[in-house]
Amino acid sequence: MxxxxxxxxxxxxxxxxxxxxxxxxxxxxxxxxxxxxxxxxxxxxxxxxxxxxxxxxxxxxxxxxxxxxxxxNDNTPPDYIYSQIQKEGSDRQKRILTELSKAAKMILEREKI
The missing domain is CATH 1.10.260.40 (lambda repressor-like DNA-binding domains)
Structure with missing residues (x-):
């Protein structure tokens, strides 16, 4: 120990x-x-x-x-995951990530978070 x-x-x-x-x-x-x-x-x-x-x-x-x-530890930071997809992901994965990011941004703005 x-x-x-x-x-x-x-x-x-x-x-x-x-x-x-x-x-x-x-x-x-x-x-x-x-x-x-x-x-x-x-x-x-x-x-x-x-x-x-x-x-x-x-x-x-x-x-x-x-x-x-x-x-x-298992806590992979979101920015690492995002950067890995941007560097090595398929076009489809990049498009989905962008769409998810836009949707999350809209929700955060709507909820004033």
């Missing part, structure tokens, strides 16, 4: 590392090489079978170009 008595959920962190690695279309081998660990160790990190050090965690975050808070 850490100093405040809360053990990080290494399995959940590992799943998020794998998720963002897949999204970036980076192989496990490529990420392991970028971070300076073996592919086996990276596999263990992604499955939660091993605890990762802070330095390895930071290297993973940097290699994936993802903020550490995205890897630590």
């Amino acid at each position: 850490n100093c405040i008595g809360i053990e990080p959920d290494y399995t959940a962190i590992g799943k998020r590392i794998r998720k963002y690695r897949w999204e970036k279309d980076i192989s496990q081998e490529e990420l392991a090489e970028a971070v300076g660990v073996s592919t086996t160790h990276m596999s263990h990190i992604e499955t939660g079978a091993t605890k990762l050090s802070l330095s390895v965690f930071i290297k993973i975050s940097t290699a994936l170009d993802i903020s550490a808070d995205l890897l630590l």
Whole structure:
């Protein structure tokens, strides 16, 4: 346990590392090489079978170009989701996102929020 008595959920962190690695279309081998660990160790990190050090965690975050808070918790900020769709989404996804944004803006204005 850490100093405040809360053990990080290494399995959940590992799943998020794998998720963002897949999204970036980076192989496990490529990420392991970028971070300076073996592919086996990276596999263990992604499955939660091993605890990762802070330095390895930071290297993973940097290699994936993802903020550490995205890897630590499930609360993906809306602006990240929006930017991912704008960068990598299909034309249809971009159109739907724009329509949803306009509808939300109208509701917020109508409700004076």
